[in-house]
Amino acid sequence: MSYLYWESVPTRWNDNDGYGHMNNVVHYEMMDTVANTWLIREAGFDPFHGETIGMCVASRCEYKAEARFPEVIRVGLRIGRLGTSSVRYEIGLHRADGETLIAHGDFTHVFVDRRTRRPVPITGRMREAMEKLVVAS
Template sequence: MYAYWETVATRWKDNDVYGHVNNAVHYSLMDTVINTWLVRTAGLDIHDGDAIGLCVESHCVYKASVSFPEPIRVGLRVGHLGRSSVRYELGLFREDGETVVAEGHFVHVFVDRETRRPAGIPGPLREAMGELVIGDDLPRPL
């Protein structure tokens, strides 16, 4: 189950020569949904904030094909929230919210913008991430 949902349109250029959305696009969609949530909902200041999140790990398992112009429903949750790191877990679904297209994760380590040394996740950002931590009462796909 996922705590945050966003629908993302596929683009004409996302299809590869085999007629389906190319695997690299899945990573881009996951990265986009994570960072959209961080900026719009969690309040991450990507331009002037003291801490920034760097991706140190990513993974994707492909389950089904999808093609333009199908929209993709992306579910986001936090699987682990550490002092300076967070593991985001994502599910990519067909528009019905039931058929899994891919599942993956990204790990961000938060670092000081200047020194690039690990830094604690700032309080308001940590609180927002806490709302995405996996639990039994999370909403189902719309």
């Protein structure tokens, strides 16, 4: 899979579970962190004061290999679908080499008005930034 944006995320001591590997919930935390970091840095998203917020309406993850502390995970991000008010992020977690797949998944944000929680169109800088990450499935 080709990803157009990459972040390195170090594992933490408490990411390991009783089985000695990274707990499954940490994979979702990494995906969410990288997508929101990208939104803030590249798309001008303000999750704390902006008029719109992104609500997660669906998520999925498939696990391919174990990871554990101490390890740096390379997280790739792309957009598989960009709608009027929704976006589906596709995310891959890889070993530091950027090749060996640990897990891949996706989650969908619907952007809504902060007060009314009604869907709003993705426009302006955010839409322009998202269009740069769209890949054909």
